[in-house]
Amino acid sequence: MHGIGVFVCHCGSNIAATVDVEKVVEMAKLEPGVVHAEEYQYMCSEAGQEKIATAIREKNLKGIVVCSCSPRMHEATFRKCAEKAGINPYMVEIANIREQCSWIHKDVEEGTEKAVILTRAAIAKVNLNTSLVPGESLVTKRALVIGGGIAGIQTALDIADAGYEVDIVEKTPSIGGKMSQLDKTFPTLDCSACILTPKMVDAAAHEKITLYTYSEVEKVSGFVGDFTVEIRKKARYVNMDKCTGCGVCMEKCPSKKAPSEFNAGLNNRTAIYTPFAQAIPNVPVIDPNQCTKLKTGKCGVCEKFCQAGAIDYTQQDEIVTQKYGAIVVATGFDVIKLDNYDEYAYSQSKDVITSLELERIMNAAGPTKGHLERMSDGKHPKNIVFIQCVGSRCNDSKGKPYCSKICCMYTAKHAMLIRDKYPDVNVTVFYIDVRTPGKNFDEFYRRAVEEYGVNYVKGQVGKVTPEPDGSLTVHGVDLLENKQLKVSADMVVLAAAIEPNPAVRKIATMLTASIDTNNFLTEAHPKLRPVESPTAGVFLSGVCQGPKDIPETVSQAGAAAIKVVGLLAKDKLLTNPCTAKPDELRCNGCSVCANVCPYGAISYEDKLINDHGVRETRRVAAVNSALCQGCGACTVACPSGVMDLQGFSNRQIIAEVDAICR
Amino acid sequence: MSINNEEFRPQIVAFCCNWCSYAGADLAGSSRLAYPADVKIIRVPCSCRVNPMFILRAFEKGADGVIICGCHPGDCHYSTGNYYARRRMTLLFSMLDYVGIERGRTRVEWVSAAEGVKFSQTMNEFVETIRGLGKNVRLGDLRCKK
Ligand SMILES: Cc1cc2nc3c(=O)[nH]c(=O)nc-3n(C[C@H](O)[C@H](O)[C@H](O)COP(=O)(O)OP(=O)(O)OC[C@H]3O[C@@H](n4cnc5c(N)ncnc54)[C@H](O)[C@@H]3O)c2cc1C
Ligand code: SF4
Ligand code: SF4
Ligand code: FES
Numbered sequence: 001m002h003g004i005g006v007f008v009c010h011c012g013s014n015i016a017a018t019v020d021v022e023k024v025v026e027m028a029k030l031e032p033g034v035v036h037a038e039e040y041q042y043m044c045s046e047a048g049q050e051k052i053a054t055a056i057r058e059k060n061l062k063g064i065v066v067c068s069c070s071p072r073m074h075e076a077t078f079r080k081c082a083e084k085a086g087i088n089p090y091m092v093e094i095a096n097i098r099e100q101c102s103w104i105h106k107d108v109e110e111g112t113e114k115a116v117i118l119t120r121a122a123i124a125k126v127n128l129n130t131s132l133v134p135g136e137s138l139v140t141k142r143a144l145v146i147g148g149g150i151a152g153i154q155t156a157l158d159i160a161d162a163g164y165e166v167d168i169v170e171k172t173p174s175i176g177g178k179m180s181q182l183d184k185t186f187p188t189l190d191c192s193a194c195i196l197t198p199k200m201v202d203a204a205a206h207e208k209i210t211l212y213t214y215s216e217v218e219k220v221s222g223f224v225g226d227f228t229v230e231i232r233k234k235a236r237y238v239n240m241d242k243c244t245g246c247g248v249c250m251e252k253c254p255s256k257k258a259p260s261e262f263n264a265g266l267n268n269r270t271a272i273y274t275p276f277a278q279a280i281p282n283v284p285v286i287d288p289n290q291c292t293k294l295k296t297g298k299c300g301v302c303e304k305f306c307q308a309g310a311i312d313y314t315q316q317d318e319i320v321t322q323k324y325g326a327i328v329v330a331t332g333f334d335v336i337k338l339d340n341y342d343e344y345a346y347s348q349s350k351d352v353i354t355s356l357e358l359e360r361i362m363n364a365a366g367p368t369k370g371h372l373e374r375m376s377d378g379k380h381p382k383n384i385v386f387i388q389c390v391g392s393r394c395n396d397s398k399g400k401p402y403c404s405k406i407c408c409m410y411t412a413k414h415a416m417l418i419r420d421k422y423p424d425v426n427v428t429v430f431y432i433d434v435r436t437p438g439k440n441f442d443e444f445y446r447r448a449v450e451e452y453g454v455n456y457v458k459g460q461v462g463k464v465t466p467e468p469d470g471s472l473t474v475h476g477v478d479l480l481e482n483k484q485l486k487v488s489a490d491m492v493v494l495a496a497a498i499e500p501n502p503a504v505r506k507i508a509t510m511l512t513a514s515i516d517t518n519n520f521l522t523e524a525h526p527k528l529r530p531v532e533s534p535t536a537g538v539f540l541s542g543v544c545q546g547p548k549d550i551p552e553t554v555s556q557a558g559a560a561a562i563k564v565v566g567l568l569a570k571d572k573l574l575t576n577p578c579t580a581k582p583d584e585l586r587c588n589g590c591s592v593c594a595n596v597c598p599y600g601a602i603s604y605e606d607k608l609i610n611d612h613g614v615r616e617t618r619r620v621a622a623v624n625s626a627l628c629q630g631c632g633a634c635t636v637a638c639p640s641g642v643m644d645l646q647g648f649s650n651r652q653i654i655a656e657v658d659a660i661c662r
Numbered sequence: 663m664s665i666n667n668e669e670f671r672p673q674i675v676a677f678c679c680n681w682c683s684y685a686g687a688d689l690a691g692s693s694r695l696a697y698p699a700d701v702k703i704i705r706v707p708c709s710c711r712v713n714p715m716f717i718l719r720a721f722e723k724g725a726d727g728v729i730i731c732g733c734h735p736g737d738c739h740y741s742t743g744n745y746y747a748r749r750r751m752t753l754l755f756s757m758l759d760y761v762g763i764e765r766g767r768t769r770v771e772w773v774s775a776a777e778g779v780k781f782s783q784t785m786n787e788f789v790e791t792i793r794g795l796g797k798n799v800r801l802g803d804l805r806c807k808k
Contacts, residue, residue, distance in 0.1 A: 070688045071705070072680075096703070099691025104782075105699045114699040121702070505736075512739050514682060516776035534681055534775065535739065578707070596710075598741045631740035632711030636750065641715075648707055654719050660702045661673055661723035 001127045003062035005036040005055050006119065009043035011069060011098055018102040018111040024067060027116045031123045035059055044074050052078070053085035063091040063126040067119050069098040072525075088131035090577065090647060095122035117660055124659035128652045132577035135625050139225040139573055140325040143564050144169065146217055146507060149177020150196060150550060151542025151557045152330035153203050158561030160208035164568045167210045167322065168203065169217055169231055171503070172261070174279035175200055177332050181262060181356065183363040183370075185550060186413040187444040193278060193365075200280045214285055218319065220327070220510040223599075223629060224537025225573045227324045235315040237286035237294070238272070242310035245282035249302035249311065250274070258290045260367075264357045266375060267367035272302050277365060286313075326564040329521055329533070330541040330557070331507060333498045336391045340398045344387065344494055349466040350376040352492045355386075355407065358414055372422055374491055376470065381425060381490035384418065385474045386411050387461045388431040391497035400497045400518060405547035407495035408435045412448040414493065419452040428455045428487055430476050438549070457485065464492050500544055513538045521545050531560040539563050578647030579628040580635060582621040585611055586642040589619030593634035593643050601627035602634060672726035672792040674701045676785070677716070679709045681739035682774045683731030689778030690785075697785035700792075701729075708732065709770075710743030714754045717768070721758075721801035727767045727792040731781070734772040744772070762800035766791045 006028040010016035021039040028037040036059045040048050043066055055061060064087075066078045071094035079089035097115040105111040143159050145152045148170030156166040168175060179185075180200075182192035203209050212231055219230040238249075253270035260269040262276050271290035274282060292299040293313055303311040335356050338346040346352045351374045353361070364370035374381055388407060391399035408431070415427045434456065436442040448454045459477040466472055467488075474487040500519040508515045513533040514522040521540050524532040531540050541560040542553045567573075582593075584607065594602040601624045609618045621643065623634075632645045644650055678684040684705050690697070706712055709732025717728050730751060732744040748770060755768045769788055773781045 070684075070691070072685060072688060096688075096705075099688040100703055101699070103691040103694055104696045106696070107699075110699045114702070117702060121704070509736050509741075512737075512741055514733065514737055514739075514775055516774065522775050534685070596742075596746060598743075629740060631708040631743050632706065633708070633740070633743055633746050636710060636713045636746070645707070645711065648711060650713060650715070653704065653706065653711075653713075653716055656704050657675060657716055657720045657725075658723055660675055660704070661720055661725050 001033050001062055003035055003060060004033045004123060004126055005052070005059060005061040005064045006034055006123065007043050007052055007055075007064065007066045008037070008039040008119070009048070009066065009068035010039060010041045011102075012041065015068070015098050015102040018105055018108055019097055019115045020108060020112040023112050024097070024115050024119055028065075028119050028123065031120060033127050034123060036061060043068050044077055049077070049081040052081050056082065056085035056087055062087065063093075063129055065093050065095055065119065065122040065126050067095040067097045067115065067122070070094075070096045070100075090132040091126065091129050093122040093126040093129065095119045120662070121656040121659040124655035125652045128649065128655055130646070132646055134574035134577045136572045137225050137575050137626055139568060139570050140227075140323045141165065141568050142167070142322070142324050143326045143328065143568060144227070144229055144322070144324040145328045145330055145541075147177070147330035147332055147542070147544065148175030148211070148213065149330060149332045149542060150179045150199070151332065151544075151553045152177070152328070153199050154554050154557035155328050155330060155541045155561045155564070156203055156209050157199065157206065158558050159564050159568075160206045162561070162565040163208070164565065165208050165210070167212060167324075169212045169215050171214070171216050172275060173214045173236070173273075173285045174275050174281070175203065175211060175213060176276075176280070178356075179550060180276060180278075181264070181359055183359050184413065184417060186409045187438070187440045189413070189417070197278050200278070204280045211281065212320070213281060217507065217510065225325050225567070227327055227537065229322055229324055229327070231320045231322065233318040233320060235288075235317050236283065237288070237291075237311065237313055237315050238284055239310045239312050239315075240281065240283050242308045243283045244308050244310075246307070247274075247284075248305050248307070250284060252301050252305045254299065254301060255290050255292050258287055263360045263367050264354070266357055266360055326537050326539065326567050327511060328539045328541050328560050328564060329504070329507060329511065329513065329544050331501045331504045331544045333543040333547075334501050335496045336400070336499050338390070338494065338496060341390055341494070343463045344390065344461070344492065345464045345466055345472070346494065349472060350374070351381075351472060351490065352464060352494065354494050354496045355410055355414065356496075358493050362414070362417060372418060372425070379490070380422075383426045383487070383489045384428070384491045384493060385487055385489040386415065386427070386429040386493045386495065387474075388429065388495045390494040393432065400499060402518060402547065403435065404497045405435070406498070406549050409438070409441060409444070409549065411493075411495050412445045412454075415454040416448045416452050419454060426455065428457060428489075430457050430459055430461050430474075432458075432460060459485070498543065498547055504544055511535060511538050531556055531563055537567065575626060576630055577625075578630040578645065579625045580623045580630065580632070580643055580645050582623065582638075583642040583644070584609055584620045586640055587620040588640060589621065590639060592637050592639055593621055596633040596637045597628075598631065598633070599627045599629055601629075670793055670796060672700050672789060672797075673724055674727045674729065674789060674792060675720045675725050676701050676703045677706050677709070677712045677728070677730045678703050679732045679739070679743070680705055680707050682733035682737065682772075683781065685775035686731070686773040686777045686781040689775065690781040693778045695778055695782035697782045698789045700789055701785050708738060708740050708743035709747035710740070712747060714750060717754065718801070721763060721798060724798075726795070726798040727769075727788060729769045729771060729784070729788055731771050731773045731784075734774055737774065763798065764795055766795050767798060
């Protein structure tokens with residue numbers, strides 16, 4: 001191709017400091033096909049783009065190479081610019097001379113040499129680029145939200161208020177998530193249920209929202225704008241249409257030994273249960289592992305007492321298939337298991353509890369009706385020790401490397417609430433650092449110290465030992481006083497790290513959304529696209545993306561919703577034109593390619609082929625460009641080497657290899 | 663071989679899938695995690711786009727090492743691409759070993775978008791290995807040489 005233009009960006013000094021941009025321009029000019037090369041401070045700026053557009057018009061360029069930051073950053077910008085200037089947007093290639101070059105090499109000579117080579121490769125590729133035209137696909141105007149915690153509820157409400165249908169899939173019997181288990185919330189100390197329940201009711205009552213509780217996503221196929229999802233509605237053994245929510249079944253159920261998930265296992269529930277009194281929907285489920293009737297055929301008490309005739313022991317799981325344009329993941333978090341932290345005696349003493357368990361103990365609807373009691377003997381504790389960062393900020397494989405972010409604040413909250421209600425209780429907090437960045441957060445923490453007299457000790461705890469008299473000895477250090485401490489306590493509360501819900505792996509795999517080493521879902525860009533996953537049409541809301549408190553969760557939930565609304569507002573989407581294409585003349589219809597295509601995009605048709613004058617009907621591969629996502633699996637599988645990928649063709653990639661290895 | 667490993671700058675081609683490893687390389691870059699300039703990255707949509715021909719071509723044209731990076735198993739943007747890549751590369755690499763391109767010159771590594779550190783470490787290690795192995799001469803296309 002003749003008529004290539006090369007544009008080298010300084011990126012301020014980001015590139016220019018370690019790459020001699022003038023040299024890159026000079027070397028680019030020597031490459032075959034290049035008729036124009038220039039450098040500029042900021043190619044992505046309006047002035048930079050204007051330079052590119054002018055050169056395209058004046059020099060009649062056919063293709064351009066921009067040597068700049070990663071194509072993941074500005075490929076779209078430069079494609080748009082090229083299109084405006086009158087050439088096909090796919091006649092643009094980016095040489096990534098910032099992330100892959102100037103930022104990691106300190107030596108100017110080395111950096112420049114590499115930049116020249118990367119530029120050469122991009123020129124070699126653009127030489128073989130062809131004009132590509134995106135196709136169109138329709139958008140299904142319905143969204144799916146996976147997870148019905150505060151994140152999922154808020155996202156669904158915001159999408160529904162904008163006028164679109166939303167389904168929430170929640171795996172437990174009720175929406176609400178962790179927030180429903182909390183007692184009061186920092187930094188205002190308002191009651192969690194009082195602010196959450198109205199939102200739950202709104203979600204249930206909204207004409208645009210459908211709740212699938214006690215349900216899980218089973219299978220996802222399709223792509224942005226057109227996902228097909230199978231939802232498994234687990235058998236509740238209670239008919240939702242008939243149940244009035246009177247609760248008599250729960251009163252009468254003789255099987256009362258299942259640990260209550262809602263009360264963090266501190267007390268028991270019946271086999272037929274709603275997780276909590278304000279559950280939505282207020283329809284119980286029967287736990288098949290606990291129900292005597294389902295296990296042995298005997299009992300049937302609930303059926304006898306249910307006036308509405310809602311009990312149905314024969315109910316089966318049901319699969320619902322639904323189409324969606326967008327999917328939001330809001331699967332939240334769990335508190336880590338404390339198996340690795342036996343030095344704190346969590347498994348040895350009932351009086352060593354997690355903060356989440358403390359939330360339940362302090363809650364009026366909890367196992368102790370809101371009275372601060374030891375779980376071992378029901379006695380009122382006089383000395384409570386909080387241990388911070390249990391499993392957070394760990395530099396070994398025992399715990400998590402990150403800060404769980406919410407623990408400093410909720411411990412200040414717990415300490416304050418305890419001192420407020422029980423001024424006779426001494427509260428000591430062992431901490432590494434107190435982290436309180438957030439509106440009114442530091443003020444809140446200082447109140448705990450100054451107004452409520454909470455004793456903060458900077459230092460870690462090595463061990464907690466249960467004593468024969470039922471008390472606990474906490475062996476810690478005071479770093480500021482530089483001394484060992486032994487504190488006697490009646491109760492120890494561990495601020496255990498939070499981690500993404502373990503089920504998120506399965507969800508991420510189904511959605512082909514990526515997760516990081518800690519199982520948090522990865523955002524498309526950590527700063528600029530924080531609520532989008534790298535997979536188009538998949539969005540992130542709440543703690544599944546990273547630790548956060550409720551205010552942050554709600555903001556992110558709204559942000560995810562507006563992204564969904566922006567997508568659903570479109571009638572059509574442009575599809576990626578970098579799709580596979582067989583050379584029909586040489587395809588022998590062997591059927592190998594269709595086997596490897598994950599999207600079923602390849603079929604075979606009998607086609608009249610004109611092979612150098614010989615006209616005959618042959619069976620050849622045909623790619624449905626609306627389904628093809630452009631992975632390229634088929635191109636490598638094809639034994640005849642005739643399936644190729646537009647935009648990443650065999651010739652283009654080999655040209656890059658040649659240019660690099662020249 | 664008369665090559666002094668101190669001065670030997672290997673030629674290394676890294677194929678990176680767009681969704682995970684290329685993003686991991688970007689993260690290595692923005693986090694300023696250095697690795698030798700000998701590594702040149704070629705962006706492919708998925709690790710399954712890497713045709714064994716590309717690798718042969720690279721060795722023929724003088725590459726001293728070729729590395730293919732993709733998403734972790736199970737995380738491929740196209741679900742299954744990296745499984746194909748893994749199978750293909752296992753076969754190809756043993757074949758290459760057979761014709762004299764040592765195992766150390768070829769590698770498959772899974773690097774996620776969040777693993778800038780791993781990307782940089784992998785590249786440092788790989789370059790070190792290739793430096794140890796020295797110049798690759800086995801697949802050089804004699805006709806191409808001046
Ligand atoms: C002890 C403690 C105290 C806290 N105190 C405060 C406080 O005072 N103030 C404050 O601002 N924040 C506080 N927080 C933080 C707060 O709980 C979180 O910010 C908030 O709950 C996050 O909401 P979420 O919707 O992202 O996650 P979650 O509340 O975890 O909700 C996720 C939902 O998704 C469901 N789910 C998970 N996987 C699936 C699946 N595969 N399919 C379907 N559904 C699924 C879950 O069942 C759950 O209902 C506290 C946290 C803890 C642990
Ligand atoms: S490139 Fe991938 S998605 Fe497209 S037809 Fe080939 S295998 Fe299927
Ligand atoms: S694998 Fe190649 S030759 Fe076989 S049907 Fe597909 S495109 Fe045609
Ligand atoms: S997209 Fe990364 S390996 Fe397939």
